Amino acid sequence: MYVPAHFNESRTDVLHDLIKKHPFGMLVTHGKSGLDANHIPFELQSQQGDRGVLTAHVARANPVWQEIATNDEVLVVFRAADAYVSPNWYPSKHESHKQVPTWNYMVVHAYGRITIRDDERFVRGMVARLTRTHEASQPIPWKMTDSPKEFIDTMLKQIVGLEVEITRLVGKSKLSQNKEVNDIRGAGEALMTQGDRVLGDAMLACADARSGSSQ
Numbered sequence: 001m002y003v004p005a006h007f008n009e010s011r012t013d014v015l016h017d018l019i020k021k022h023p024f025g026m027l028v029t030h031g032k033s034g035l036d037a038n039h040i041p042f043e044l045q046s047q048q049g050d051r052g053v054l055t056a057h058v059a060r061a062n063p064v065w066q067e068i069a070t071n072d073e074v075l076v077v078f079r080a081a082d083a084y085v086s087p088n089w090y091p092s093k094h095e096s097h098k099q100v101p102t103w104n105y106m107v108v109h110a111y112g113r114i115t116i117r118d119d120e121r122f123v124r125g126m127v128a129r130l131t132r133t134h135e136a137s138q139p140i141p142w143k144m145t146d147s148p149k150e151f152i153d154t155m156l157k158q159i160v161g162l163e164v165e166i167t168r169l170v171g172k173s174k175l176s177q178n179k180e181v182n183d184i185r186g187a188g189e190a191l192m193t194q195g196d197r198v199l200g201d202a203m204l205a206c207a208d209a210r211s212g213s214s215q
Contacts, residue, residue: 001107001170001172003172004178006178007174007178008172009106009173010169010171012052014171015108016044016052018106018171019042019044019054019078019110020044020046022078022079022080023041023042023043023078024041024042024078025039025040025054025056025076025077026038026078027040027075027076028074028075028076029064029068029072030072031064032067032068033063036064036067038058038062038064040058041056042056042076042078042164043056043126043129043133048165049165049166050166051166051167051169053165053166054076054110054163054164055126055163056126056162056164057123057159057160057161058162059158059159060159060160062160065116065118065160065162068114070115071113071114071115072113072114074113074114075111076109076112077107078108079105079106080106080198080199080202081106081198081199082103082104082199083103083199084101084102084103085101085102085187085191086101086187087100089183089189089190090179090182090183090186090187091182091183091186092179092180092183099183102174102176103174104174104187104199104203105174105199106173106175106199106202107172108169108170108171109169110166110168110169111166111167111168111170112164112167113164113165113167114163116161116162120157123156123159123160127144127159131143131144173202175199175202175206176203177206181207184203184206184207184210185203185204185207187203188200188202188203188204188206188207192204
């Protein structure tokens with residue numbers, strides 16, 4: 001991924017936070033049949049390893065876990081938000097007319113070594129944690145014990161666990177940082193108005209930070 005200096009985000013805590021808030025990642029592998037991409041939810045164990053460990057699972061019928069081997073290098077891509085940015089949203093456009101359209105976004109690329117975890121204990125614990133995390137906001141959270149034990153046991157046998165020890169994190173937050181503060185703010189406010197709140201909030205925070213540092 002091309003990352004100009006002004007779009008680079010290298011703070012590990014910020015990158016981990018993006019992953020935790022947007023855990024649906026794209027696992028990119030290069031196995032026996034060539035390149036492949038699988039879209040699956042991950043859980044980040046931020047305190048494990050040097051840069052964190054990602055866990056996930058796939059259907060046993062999914063060939064990805066047999067196409068690759070433990071210790072193969074993989075890439076997991078996480079995307080927080082993206083949106084088209086119109087030149088009309090920049091106040092300076094209406095003065096100089098020297099602006100062009102662009103596309104802003106916030107992403108993290110997590111490189112790492114994968115381990116195939118085809119064991120019931122690992123899979124059961126991972127599914128339990130994933131469920132607790134994503135059911136927490138429900139009025140009545142579902143839990144694994146809500147279903148018959150035999151049913152859960154059968155379902156767990158139909159999935160295989162994956163574990164990725166992160167070796168490198170690359171983050172890119174393209175928030176119009178190469179523009180003037182008023183232009184960043186104008187585009188951020190326009191995104192908020194049209195409902196792109198994650199990206200809009202990030203751009204407004206960027207504008208506020210730039211304003212504060214210039215005072």
